Amino acid sequence: MPPSKILLVDDEPDIVDVLSIVLSEAGFDVTTAGNGVEALAAARQQRPDLILLDVMMPEMDGVETCSQLRQDPLLKDCLVAFLTARGEDYSQIAGFDAGADDYILKPVKPKVLVSRVKALLRRSDPLNSEGNEAEKGPEIFIDVERYVVIAHGEEMSLPRKEFELLRLLASQPGKVFTREAILSGVWGDDVVVGDRTIDVHIRKLREKLGNDRFKTVKGVGYKFEG
Amino acid sequence: MPPSKILLVDDEPDIVDVLSIVLSEAGFDVTTAGNGVEALAAARQQRPDLILLDVMMPEMDGVETCSQLRQDPLLKDCLVAFLTARGEDYSQIAGFDAGADDYILKPVKPKVLVSRVKALLRRSDPLNSEGNEAEKGPEIFIDVERYVVIAHGEEMSLPRKEFELLRLLASQPGKVFTREAILSGVWGDDVVVGDRTIDVHIRKLREKLGNDRFKTVKGVGYKFEG
DNA sequence: ACCTTTTGTTCACGATTTGGAAACATGCAA
DNA sequence: TTGCATGTTTCCAAATCGTGAACAAAAGGT
Secondary structure, three states: OOOOEEEOOOHHHHHHHHOOOOOHHHOOOHHHHHHHHHHHHHHHHHHHOEEEEOOOOOOOOOOHHHHHHHOOEEEEEEEEEEEEOOOOOOHHHOOOOOOOOOEEEEEOOOOHEEEEEEEHHOOOOHHHHHOOOOOOOOOOOEEOOOOOEEOEEEEOOOHHHHHHHHHHHHHHHOOEHHHHHHHHHHHHOOOOOOOOOHHHHHHHHHHOOOOOHHEEEEOOOEOOOO | OOOOOEEOOOOOOOHHHHHHHHHHHHHOOEEEEOOOHHHHHHHHHHHOEEEEOOOOHHHHHHHHHHHHHOOEEEEEEEEEEEEEEOOOOOOHHOOOOOOOOEEEEEEOOHHHHHHHHHHHHHHHHHHOOOOOOOOOOEEEEEOOOOOOOOOOOOEEEHHHHHHHHHHHHHOOOOOOOEHHHHHHHHHHHHHHOOOHHHHHHHHHHHHHHOOOEEEEEEEEEEEEEE
């Protein structure tokens, strides 16, 4: 298998240098871009497997760039991960779901970055995409066909909303789903429910499957940790 | 034992490619055909152990192809499994029994496909006991040919609707069938019946075959536990 | 044809589960 | 502290299901 191609996009040359070296040494085929416009051009030409996109950039920010990427039929299947500085304003990411596959906080340790990247690529690798039972990592299995969840060795059945919420969150472990995205995914776009409804269902899932698996990202949403 | 021969029939080349790779890697001897006519020819020549047959095909559809296969004395013993797209019209399959040994919903994940195929081949392995009666696990046998069910050691005959409902549910034990799928599969897509009709038939099956075998998944549907 | 029996469907209503809103509590950060 | 955003509890409404009975339709026998 040829090395995975990664497009690294950041406006700070230092960061680009460091990360590209790290990724190259890990065996990836890295190219870089310094802003959103360059990134789009490079992406169209190279069809990378994964794009690492800094959120804060001049010209065109990461969120906007990501939206554009998603509109390109040739690129909409490639992975996008946002790089965000710790403490940076999440709101633009949260506001509408730009469709990123992961969020990586800067500063990031080389080892961590590499393992996150590998995990992302592995997850989307069609060859080892799981059967539809066992969509998840250790301990928790979600069997969509049988509509049951297997956790801590025992099988349990969840009410529909809970099941669908779990399924959504667990479909991309680690990814943060905005409240908006959750509403849209589980309740549908035209249903209107109160603010606390999601919380309540999250709580029920926490009761049944363990508190620590569902992390809340304040001001953004929730994620499921595999 | 030589590898089992599988004939894969679908009109979409993409699907054929993917599935044949999956099956080859699982150790099967795979050949392919793009329509019913080719399929018949290939089957007569190769005598596959199992034929995977897409239902929706131009020229000659899967059901028709299957009927023809069944008429060929050399082929009537080989297994046939229908591939049907989720939500596709079941009525032609359910309406008259085309003689398929299994139904597999597309899209199907590689692991699932392989395990279903293995199960099918195992089930029909003459060394391993039963032939085409005994479609089911312990305790309950469904004999499609004789239209009879054997439960708790005694044979009973069920009314048509009950039988077909049971057969549908039992075709994939553990899998939840939505009410919609049940209607489509047993009643056909153009018949309109009331909400409670399915419940009533389920109740009758429960009366006759034991309460706990049919589980209801609220808001979703029913499943049969082997 | 006629009557009888079996099968399939509908309806009404009770039982149960599920989902959602309000109200209140808690925690975190400026 | 103060001001959000989230967590929790409780209670009620709505959705869903099970059941018995009545009825309609079909099948079968004479």
